[in-house]
Amino acid sequence: MSAWLHDLQTPALIVDADALEHNLSAMAAAKPGATNRPHVKAHKCTPLAGLQAMHGHRSFTCATPREVMGMAAAALGDDLLLANEVLDPHRLMILSSLQEQAQITLAIDSNETLDAVAHAGLQRVIIDVNVGLPRCGIAPDKAGALADKARARGLTVAGVMGYEGHLMMVTDRAEKKAKVDEAVDLLLAAHADVGGDVISSGGTGTYDLHDRVTEVQTGSYALMDTSYASLGLPFRQALHVWTTVISATDQWAVCDAGLKSLGMDHGNPSIDGQFVWFCSDEHITFSPTRDSGNAIATVGSKVKVAPAHVDPTVAYHEWLHVVRGDEVLDTWAIDLRGW
Amino acid sequence: MSAWLHDLQTPALIVDADALEHNLSAMAAAKPGATNRPHVKAHKCTPLAGLQAMHGHRSFTCATPREVMGMAAAALGDDLLLANEVLDPHRLMILSSLQEQAQITLAIDSNETLDAVAHAGLQRVIIDVNVGLPRCGIAPDKAGALADKARARGLTVAGVMGYEGHLMMVTDRAEKKAKVDEAVDLLLAAHADVGGDVISSGGTGTYDLHDRVTEVQTGSYALMDTSYASLGLPFRQALHVWTTVISATDQWAVCDAGLKSLGMDHGNPSIDGQFVWFCSDEHITFSPTRDSGNAIATVGSKVKVAPAHVDPTVAYHEWLHVVRGDEVLDTWAIDLRGW
Numbered sequence: 021m022s023a024w025l026h027d028l029q030t031p032a033l034i035v036d037a038d039a040l041e042h043n044l045s046a047m048a049a050a051k052p053g054a055t056n057r058p059h060v061k062a063h064k065c066t067p068l069a070g071l072q073a074m075h076g077h078r079s080f081t082c083a084t085p086r087e088v089m090g091m092a093a094a095a096l097g098d099d100l101l102l103a104n105e106v107l108d109p110h111r112l113m114i115l116s117s118l119q120e121q122a123q124i125t126l127a128i129d130s131n132e133t134l135d136a137v138a139h140a141g142l143q144r145v146i147i148d149v150n151v152g153l154p155r156c157g158i159a160p161d162k163a164g165a166l167a168d169k170a171r172a173r174g175l176t177v178a179g180v181m182g183y184e185g186h187l188m189m190v191t192d193r194a195e196k197k198a199k200v201d202e203a204v205d206l207l208l209a210a211h212a213d214v215g216g217d218v219i220s221s222g223g224t225g226t227y228d229l230h231d232r233v234t235e236v237q238t239g240s241y242a243l244m245d246t247s248y249a250s251l252g253l254p255f256r257q258a259l260h261v262w263t264t265v266i267s268a269t270d271q272w273a274v275c276d277a278g279l280k281s282l283g284m285d286h287g288n289p290s291i292d293g294q295f296v297w298f299c300s301d302e303h304i305t306f307s308p309t310r311d312s313g314n315a316i317a318t319v320g321s322k323v324k325v326a327p328a329h330v331d332p333t334v335a336y337h338e339w340l341h342v343v344r345g346d347e348v349l350d351t352w353a354i355d356l357r358g359w
Numbered sequence: 360m361s362a363w364l365h366d367l368q369t370p371a372l373i374v375d376a377d378a379l380e381h382n383l384s385a386m387a388a389a390k391p392g393a394t395n396r397p398h399v400k401a402h403k404c405t406p407l408a409g410l411q412a413m414h415g416h417r418s419f420t421c422a423t424p425r426e427v428m429g430m431a432a433a434a435l436g437d438d439l440l441l442a443n444e445v446l447d448p449h450r451l452m453i454l455s456s457l458q459e460q461a462q463i464t465l466a467i468d469s470n471e472t473l474d475a476v477a478h479a480g481l482q483r484v485i486i487d488v489n490v491g492l493p494r495c496g497i498a499p500d501k502a503g504a505l506a507d508k509a510r511a512r513g514l515t516v517a518g519v520m521g522y523e524g525h526l527m528m529v530t531d532r533a534e535k536k537a538k539v540d541e542a543v544d545l546l547l548a549a550h551a552d553v554g555g556d557v558i559s560s561g562g563t564g565t566y567d568l569h570d571r572v573t574e575v576q577t578g579s580y581a582l583m584d585t586s587y588a589s590l591g592l593p594f595r596q597a598l599h600v601w602t603t604v605i606s607a608t609d610q611w612a613v614c615d616a617g618l619k620s621l622g623m624d625h626g627n628p629s630i631d632g633q634f635v636w637f638c639s640d641e642h643i644t645f646s647p648t649r650d651s652g653n654a655i656a657t658v659g660s661k662v663k664v665a666p667a668h669v670d671p672t673v674a675y676h677e678w679l680h681v682v683r684g685d686e687v688l689d690t691w692a693i694d695l696r697g698w
Contacts, residue, residue, distance in 0.1 A: 029447050031698060061640055083641050104641060105605040107659055108368050129606055132658040154636060154644050156606040156613055185639070266444040267468055267495040274495055276698075279671040284624040285638065297493060299624065300524065301400055301670050302422050302443060302698075305493050319471040320446055331640050332618040336674065338697060358677060359370060359615075359641075 025346050026322060030264040031277040033337040033354075034324075035243060037344045039258035040071075046254050047241050048075040051227060055235050057081045057101060057220060062239030062331050064356035065340055066094035072242070081220075081237040085111040088124060090356040097122025101146060101220065103181060103237060105133045105156055112140035119143060125178050125218075129158040134170055144176045146218060149210040151182035151203040160206045164213025179216030182207040183237070188225030191251065200229045208232060224248055224255070245330040247286045260324040261289070261333070262341075263304070265317045271307060273317035277325050278302045283332025290326040364601065364685045365661060370616040371601040372676040372693075373663075374582060376683045378597035379410075385593050386580050387414040390566060394574050396420045396440060396559060401578030401670050403695035404679055405433035411581065420559075420576040424450040427463060429695040436461025440485060440559065442520060442576060444472045444495055451479035458482060464517050464557075468497040473509055483515045485557060488549040490521035490542035499545045503552025518555030521546040522576070527564030530590065539568045547571060563587055563594070584669040586625045600628070600664040600672070601680075602643070604656045610646060612656035616664050617641045622671025629665045 025034070047056060058072045061083035069080060069091060079099035082088045085108075088100050100122055106112055115124055119142070127148040128134045137145055147167050150157030158166055167177045184203040190196040204221065211219050222229075222236035225248065230236050240248050243259035261282060263275035279301050282289050288296045289304065293312035297305040304325065308314035317323060327333040334340070335357055342350040364373070386395060397411045400422035408419060408430060418438035421427045424447075427439050439461055445451055454463055458481070466487040467473045476484055486506050489496030497505055506516045523542040529535040543560065550558050561568075561575035564587065569575050579587050582598035600621060602614035618640050621628050627635045628643065632651035636644040643664065647653035656662060666672040673679070674696055681689040 029449065029698065107603055107605055110368060130658050133605070150608070154608075154611050155639060155642055159608070264446055266446055266472070269489070269493075269498070272493050279622060279624050279668070280674040281698075283618060284622070284671070285618050300494060303494055319469050329618070332623070335619040359368065359620075 023348055025262065025343050025348055028262055028341060028348065030262055031281040032262040032341055033334065033339065034260050034262045034341045034343045036258045037342050037349055039256040040242060043242050043244065043255045043258055044071060044075045047227070047238060048077070051236055051238070052076055054079055056227070057235045057237050058242070059083070059237050059239030060087050060091060060356060062334070063243055063340070064334055065352050065354050066090055066096060066356065067352040068242065068340070069096050070094065079235070081239070084359045085115055086358045087356045088115055088122070089118065092118045092122035099123050101125045101127070101181070103127050103148070103183070105129055105148065107133065107136045109136065109140060112136055112142060116141040127156070127181060128166065128170065129156050131169070134166065134173070138173045138175060144178055145170050146178045146216070146220065147180045147210065147214050149180050149182040149207055151184050151206045151221070152187070153183060153185040155185070157182060160210040163210035167214040177214060177216050179218030179220065180207055180211045180214050181218070181220035182210070183223065184221065184226060185223065188223055189247070189251070196226065197229050200226050204230065204232050224253065225251060240330050243330045243334070245286070246290050246326050246328050257326055259330055259333070260326055263323045263325055265319055265321045265323060268316055268319050270316065272297060272305050273307065274303050274305050275317070275323045275325070276302060277304055281333070281336050282325070282327050283329040283335070285332065286328035289328055291323055362687055364682050364687055367601055367680060367687065369601055369603040370620040371680055372673065372678065373599050373601045373680045373682045375597045376681050376688055378595040379581060382581050382583065382594045382597055383410060383414045386566070386577060387416070390575055390577070391415055393418055395566070396574045396576050397581070398422070398576050398578030399426050399430060399695060401673070402582055402679070403673055404691050404693050405429055405435060405695065406691040407581065407679070408435050409433070418574070420578070423698045424454055425697045426695045427454055427461070428457065431457045431461035438462050440464045440466070440520070442466050442487070442522070444468055444487065446472065446475045448475065448479060451475055451481060455480040466495070466520060467505065467509065468495050470508070473505065473512070477512045477514060483517055484509050485517045485559065486519045486549065486553050488519050488521040488546055490523050490545045490560070491526070492522060492524040494524065496521060499549040502549035506553040516553060516555050518557030518559065519546055519550045519553050520557070520559035521549070522562065523560065523565060524562065527562055528586070528590070535565065536568050539565050543569065543571050563592065564590060579669050582669045582673070584625070585629050585665050585667050596665055598666065598669055598672070600666060602662045602664055604658055604660045604662060607655055607658050609655065611636060611644050612646065613642050613644050614662045614664070615641060616643055620672070620675050621664070621666050622668040622674070624671065625667035628667055630662055
């Protein structure tokens with residue numbers, strides 16, 4: 021692995037060591053220890069999860085069986101919540117076999133998901149409650165009955181979770197707080213019927229608006245992206261894609277990142293002082309913004325590209341390079357990819 | 360690996376064996392042998408490239424050094440064109456070391472890219488000419504001088520290439536033909552100065568509008584996507600993401616593909632008879648279209664999702680399953696990922 025940023029093979033995913041440390045410390049101060057359950061889907065990287073553990077968070081949220089398996093293998097399995105419904109018997113059996121090495125809790129929201137989990141021999145579930153986002157989660161008034169069924173089958177019901185993903189990007193803080201409170205009301209109503217110690221909710225966009233849950237599930241705060249940056253959160257853009265300019269004319273330049281190294285669902289990435297024309301599979305065409313005073317980038321120069329959405333960007337990459345200034349301090353495997 | 364479609368772990372990338380065979384045969388009939396240089400960036404899969412070779416195409420287009428290395432390792436290296444500019448000395452040296460096993464031609468469009476290729480000891484280049492797409496490629500009137508410099512350094516100049524990517528989605532055929540002709544005029548003007556045997560251009564959206572080039576570079580035709588399907592080409596949608604419904608209410612269902620298993624730059628994927636509400640990292644929320652008469656999908660049922668853009672979809676997956684009806688005939692590694 022290279023010791024210098026300019027020697028990295030591009031496109032390369034890089035994280036600024038100081039920005040990352042700032043983000044992890046800021047969150048650990050606001051939501052210390054078990055009050056934050058970091059979501060590994062945002063970085064899919066056990067070394068980064070290890071750093072979160074060193075900041076006091078020993079419980080983690082996962083989105084896929086592979087993430088659970090990888091976290092258990094990395095000895096980060098004290099308390100793993102798979103906050104997603106899984107029906108595949110094969111991977112559920114693998115998770116079940118890991119219960120000696122890790123505490124694994126599975127989200128369920130239906131009889132079918134309960135059956136699948138129980139059949140595989142998994143012992144702990146959490147009731148996933150719909151709190152307004154049209155996605156997974158059982159209706160709040162049906163949560164108690166599902167918990168009863170789970171207990172009747174000998175399972176431990178850890179509590180409830182509900183993700184208010186539809187509220188992450190609300191910009192007015194008072195409006196956001198009011199809407200989060202409505203979502204939490206639904207979750208607490210379900211919890212009254214379900215019982216259990218855990219009331220899990222939230223994300224990076226709402227982490228500081230929760231005072232009635234036992235924990236928040238924050239992911240994006242560690243690396244950040246340009247979408248979350250628009251919310252004015254106290255976290256810094258730590259993740260970029262490091263690229264090389266491979267072609268240039270007197271009107272535009274082209275660097276070597278593109279649709280296969282950037283999650284595009286939140287739109288184009290950003291480059292400081294530059295306007296992004298468009299992205300192709302392996303290219304970004306860009307030119308200086310009118311007021312930047314920049315010249316067009318020259319062939320061979322390096323450009324830092326800020327992704328619009330962290331999670332699907334990271335999922336394209338094999339490595340995450342930790343950098344400070346011009347130095348590459350470490351290179352971490354993005355070892356939790358796939359499903 | 361599973362023998363039955365319903366046993367596949369989801370999300371799973373699947374290709375319909377008959378649709379693939381139809382697509383490969385249709386292209387081989389229209390552009391036989393060396394008149395088509397299939398682009399492996401669309402599938403990143405050497406077994407599929409091997410099938411293209413069995414249909415008569417022994418020359419291939421690549422977008423990354425890894426694609427060239429993988430094709431050479433798979434004994435598909437008779438004639439590999441890296442149709443992209445590369446400056447990284449390390450990977451260029453690796454490509455150079457493969458020249459005994461494979462014929463490798465590198466695109467160059469500047470003094471810097473010529474220097475990089477020559478310094479690494481690579482022996483064959485093609486002059487990448489800008490024919491209207493604001494991306495890579497030298498201005499047509501400067502192409503001859505760059506070719507002269509390359510020859511002066513002892514390199515073989517194979518010819519010219521130019522990609523009219525800005526014209527792929529023009530829907531009116533007469534207008535498209537006229538614009539393609541303008542682009543080819545530019546390419547031929549450059550070729551008059553450059554020389555060489557190869558005049559390479561085109562893609563799936565324009566493959567049948569080229570009669571003055573020696574070869575077209577088609578990628579998407581093999582697997583297809585919903586964007587190209589809108590053009591009415593004689594190729595069938597062969598690629599889907601196979602998913603499991605993991606949650607459902609009386610208003611929507613949720614399947615287990617999402618932003619990390621689908622390229623999103625062309626917008627949401629499609630599901631027959633269903634309206635896609637939105638995609639999250641690991642989920643698609645959808646419900647029946649009003650006129651479909653469908654009921655809401657039930658938990659545990661399977662859903663075929665058609666990606667809007669093939670290339671960045673494939674790049675997320677490790678495996679491509681070849682299916683016919685309910686049977687999984689084969690499972691291919693997507694072995695050309697990364698850069």
